[in-house]
Amino acid sequence: MPSLKEIKGRIASVNSTRKITSAMKMVASSKLHHAQVAIQNMLPYETMLEHILKSFLAAEAEAHTIFDKVRPVRRCALVVFTSNSSLCGGFNGNTIKMMTHVVDDYAREIGRENVEIYPIGRKVYEKAQKMGLNVQGEFSALADKPNAHDCIKIAMELGKKFYDGEIDKVELIYHHFKSAGSQILTRKTFLPIDLESELNADHERDLTSIIATKESQEYLKKRGERQQEKEKESVKPLNDNFLVEPDMDTVLSQLLPKYAHLLLYTALLDSNASEHAARMVAMQTATDNADELLRQLNLQYNKGRQQAITNELLDIVGGSVNN
Template sequence: MANLKEIRTRISSVQKTKQVTAAMKMVSAAKLKKAQDAIVQIRPYADKLHEILSNLTGSLNPDDNLYGVQRKADKILLIAITSNKGLCGAFNANVIKQINVLTEGIYADQNQKGHVDVLCIGKQANEILKKTHKVIGERNSLYDDLSFENVSALAESIMAEFVEGKYDKVELVYNQFKNAGVQILTTEQFLPVQHEEEENNVQADYIFEPNKEEIVQDLIPKSLKTQFFKAMLDSFASEHGARMTAMHKATDNASDLLQDLNLTYNKARQAAITNEILEIVSGANALAQ
């Protein structure tokens, strides 16, 4: 059994750790509320806009829609959206694992040719994936000011590279926010825009106002930027939800550990007092003789 000093040191250490985890839980809970409100507000708009865009592409000629050109998937760009900070459970590990699954699975041939690039958003993905994959860059600063304007600038550069033919397919890998305790790992095709067939194979007859050219030039890019921004907000809210849950569990574990340590400390202290009493009694008996 450890001595009393060692046990007191451990109790002090666990108490300090508990204070830190409890504080981090409160901070994440406060940030989660704001992030959750943002994703809940934008999700219906982004989903409906994406639905319209997917149906709209079926009414366009391939030459009219630069972002819907279907090419042989030879050059792939995978965008891994993680966080800059850790201590959020399996949040980052799941995204990194999914990138490995894609590069070793459906894109294994392209990866062997060196045609799979990875763009990391967040330090956690960049630090791990740069050791094993062809990482073309990182965008950690996006989290400093997560706004539609900043995300749109990145989306525009990716869309331009697709139009130029640098990439044939672009996919987003991120955690979709469901609630504070549940994050859904999502792999979502960003480019080319996927066309959804109408029910019963009936094509919708759209009336373009003011004209088809303006719709193509304005609505489709706006929808893609909104889709990218929604993925970023999803990941941001999921990060704080995962961290709050992880810190909550860490705080509970610290409380359980403190309870066990206090019990052990009391047992050791009681044993030490008993030994001292026995020594006193034994000495007294020896003097009496």
């Protein structure tokens, strides 16, 4: 059995660790709130652009641009989103694991050297370099400070390569942010753009709460379902009488690149919010574990102290009896 001094040292050590994890949880919670606000600021643009594209599809526009043309894959690119730092649970590990599986799948079909990697985040950049993959640049700054300008640059570079025939397919690997307690690892085709699947994709997000407990998530889910039912009852048709000039094909050839830029920026914001949510949950779990460990150590310390007092009393009583 460890001595009281050793137990007291462990209690002090666990207390110090708990302070760190608790502080990191609060910092991640604050950053998550800012990430949710960034997604909220992007949503009006996304909603209107999707509405316009859906309206054109409903009008049965048979427009075929270079960006939505499917062709045989001889060379592909993967845009993979991770974080720059650790302590966020399985966030980085799961993303890198999926990237490895996708690279292996393509390696059997087109060869490992024909797979290009665009790493967003230091963790995936270091892993791709270690694996000897064909890394196209280093974009770690975007993982900490997402901005649309740099996303458009990457999207334009990918679009140019796709247009020139240098690559035949581009995929995104990232975490889709649904709520503070749920982030879904997603593999999505970026180019060629499949409007039907993209416009029918799951865009549900809870941007109002940073609570990650299971009970709270169930409550929020039920409340969200009730709100959706009310919205369906009170929904009003929008005016879709667009005047398309000069023609539908020309307009779509301008809209599709903008939609591609939006897809990349949305994936970045989702990944950023998912990172902070995963770190917040991981630090909350670590803090709870520290609390439980402190409870056990305090109990062990009190038992040891009580045993020492009992032994001293027995020594005193035994000495008096002998006298």
